[in-house]
Amino acid sequence: MKDIAYSVNNIPIRLTGEWWTHIVENHEDMAGYYFDVLEAVNNSSYVLDGDEDELWTVKYINKVKVFLVIYKESKSKNDGFIVTAFTKQRLGNFLKGE
Secondary structure, eight states: OEEEEEOTTOOEEEEEHHHHHHHHHHOGGGTTOHHHHHHHHHTOSEEEEOSTTEEEEEEESSSSEEEEEEEEEETTTTEEEEEEEEEEEOHHHHHTTO
8 A cells, every 4th residue: 555645845745554554553543544644745734844854744633633744755856755643732832842
């Protein structure tokens, strides 16, 4: 299984079944949200610059809970991949470094 989402820069972002298994092993609460993670990349609420050339896409689930999907993209190669994904509450405090 390999599915593709498109970033805000219209770069294809890959998520393989193997990597998805790795994400769920580290974030059990993400089980069942595979296609929601892809949708978060396709249709994010906003995107932030992360560390080490990563992009963090934020997609609101409800008023207080969000999906955070971290991915990398290469514009020169027109390719990218999802690094990890998780849910978070109190996003404002998280972004301030809490």
